Amino acid sequence: MLLAVDPARLFAHLDDHRRLSSHMEKPSLMTAGASMRIETDDRHGQALGSVIRMTGRVLGMRLSLEEVVTAYEPPRHKAWETVGEPRLLVIGGYRMGFEIDQAPGGSRLVVFIDYRLPAKGLSLLLGRVLGGAYAAWCTRRMAEDARAVFGVPSPTSKGRPLDEHRQD
Structure with a gap:
């Protein structure tokens, strides 16, 4: 996706893990009405080795995960x-993340x-049916949240908007 912002400013915006994952804190159809609570260590997910935790409930089931920043x-x-x-x-x-290039x-x-x-x-059954759609939704929400803040380059700029996600 092309955005009308310089890479350093975009990185600073996305580097706030609470902002980046804010779509997980709001109930939605893709989360079956669940919401997750996000906690970070004292480095706020903004350093190599920093820890992020999420907890919540969906359909009576307790959800939880712990993430570690592996590239910064x-x-x-x-x-x-x-x-x-x-x-x-x-x-x-x-494994999740983002890449930013000058455009x-x-x-x-x-x-x-x-x-x-x-x-x-x-x-496992739900993952086979819904895993790809969930992964695409999550990455798309992160990119669209950035687009809502920064917008896309003017039509006079070379290039075209591009949405991407990868999954195995």
């Missing part, structure tokens, strides 16, 4: 991944997620 290269790249086996409904462990009129943003299906049971 301002203003270009940030990635984090789950530690241990997360308690989620449609995806298992994952005509601003920045090119790619938000990605590489995930495993849950190990067994109903979650």
Whole structure:
């Protein structure tokens, strides 16, 4: 996705993990009405090795996960991944992040997620059916939230908007 903002400013905006994951704190159809509470360590998810935790409930089931920042290269790249086996409904462990490149009129943003299906049971079945849609929704929400703040470059800029997500 092309955005009308310089890479350093975009990185600073996305580097606030609470803002980046705010779509998880609001009930929605994609979260089956659940919401997650986000907590960070004293580095606020803004340093290599920093820890982010999310907890919540969906359909009476307790959800939880812990993530660790595994790549931190301002203003270009940030990635984090789950530690241990997360308690989620449609995806298992994952690695997620974003990449920012200079582009005509601003920045090119790619938000990605590489995930495993849950190990067994109903979650595995739901993951096979809904995992791809959930991963696409999550990455799209992060990118669209940035677009709502910064907008797209003017039509005189070279290039075109591009939405991307990756999944295994």
